[in-house]
Amino acid sequence: MAVDALDTRILTLLLEQPRTSVREYARLLGVARGTLQARLDRMERDGVITGTGPSLSPAALGHPVLAFVHIEVTQGHLDEVGDALAAVPEIIEAFSITGGGDLLTRVAARDNGHLEDVIQQLINLPGVVRTRTEVALRERVAHRVLPLVASVAAGR
Structure with missing residues (x-):
């Protein structure tokens, strides 16, 4: 379009x-x-x-810990694992990706212990081989689309 x-x-x-x-x-x-x-x-x-x-703030909702969890999935089980992720309320987003892992999720947690519990829940999903977690320390660029709209308007 x-x-x-x-x-x-x-x-x-x-x-x-x-x-x-x-x-x-x-x-x-x-x-x-x-x-x-x-x-x-x-x-x-x-x-x-x-x-x-x-637009809601997970931190203001009591979930200030933000982590990115890479999930490696057994071949042929990507859809099943993706569907199972939808049942985990702490998963804010999930994407199929290339590179190191099959899925990338953005997870909000109350604290580090809660994050560990969520990761354990993910590890126990059928079809999940392993996970790798990166905890965000500080947001440097908030979610935005206005600069992209401006670049489209400028023909870039």
């Missing part, structure tokens, strides 16, 4: 002012409300916009 200049202006506003109404977005952009809504609907349908909910 091609994202044009108006789309990138819409996306920028959504990221910069997420609690603004559609009517106000339309006014700020100088377009009809119907035009804006049609663009939003298309970008949602095409998977450009994937959510509209609030």
Whole structure:
């Protein structure tokens, strides 16, 4: 799906002012409300916009320890292990990857002991061969997409 200049202006506003109404977005952009809504609907349908909910802090929810757990999986069991990961609430994200391991997960834990418990739970999943864990010390660049939207708007 091609994202044009108006789309990138819409996306920028959504990221910069997420609690603004559609009517106000339309006014700020100088377009009809119907035009804006049609663009939003298309970008949602095409998977450009994937959510509209609030962004939550695991640390503020009592899970300040962030770790990245690489999981090596027995051949042929990737889907099973991936499905099992969805049942572990401390797993925030999981990706199939290339390189050292088959899956990369982002895990939030209350403390190091809790992290160890989560890792033990992962190790005991059928199809998991081994894990390797890296604990994040400090966030250097928070999750963001606005610079990417700006680069798309600039044609880079």
